[in-house]
Amino acid sequence: MLKIKGHEIGSVAVKGASNRRAIQFQNNIITILRKIGVNENDIDIPLERLAMKKVKASATWWLGDDRMHYSHNMQKNYVENLYVLSRVIDIEANRVLSGDITIDDFISEFKEDKDVHQKRQEAREFFGCDHDETDFTVINEKYKMLSKELHPDKPTGDLEKFKELNVAHKILKRELT
DSSP states (O other), X not given: OEEETTEEEOOOOOOSOHHHHHHHHHHHHHHHHHHTTXXXXXXXXXOOSSTTSSXXXXXXXXXXXXXXXEEEOXXXXXXXXXXXXXXXXHHHHHHHHHTSSOHHHHHHHHBOOTTHHHHHHHHHHHHTOOTTOOOHHHHHHHHHHHHHHHOTTSTTOOHHHHHHHHHHHHHHHHHXX
């Protein structure tokens, strides 16, 4: 059982027909986003050619002028990451449909700034990672090491750098978990 965005999501173990299952999960995401008013042409869910490969799954969509994005990379392969992605989006969209949250709440949950790619690049540089690093465990290890070094209570501490560290970690955590 996974706990993501405050929701408990049962994991799925895909053993066969992984590419077909990935397409099913992609179609589920498109269907649920259409129910809350997202145009199908404004949804981008890149499919991985080899669904059993260890790759993050992501979805990007536009609602009005707002660009929204969600990705997941904590499972052992792409198709399982896409399953978790579809479950999170499904739960949140159904909360809109049931009236538990407003569409504005949904948008704020997934909305990204226009310069998010640049911020992600700067965050990776801050951690000293490769520009294409997507393994959150690597980033977390660097975060822990740097937080010990930069913490304001330490002799080598630097409050401004410590704040930067936490912002960079938050940016990458949102992208990769």
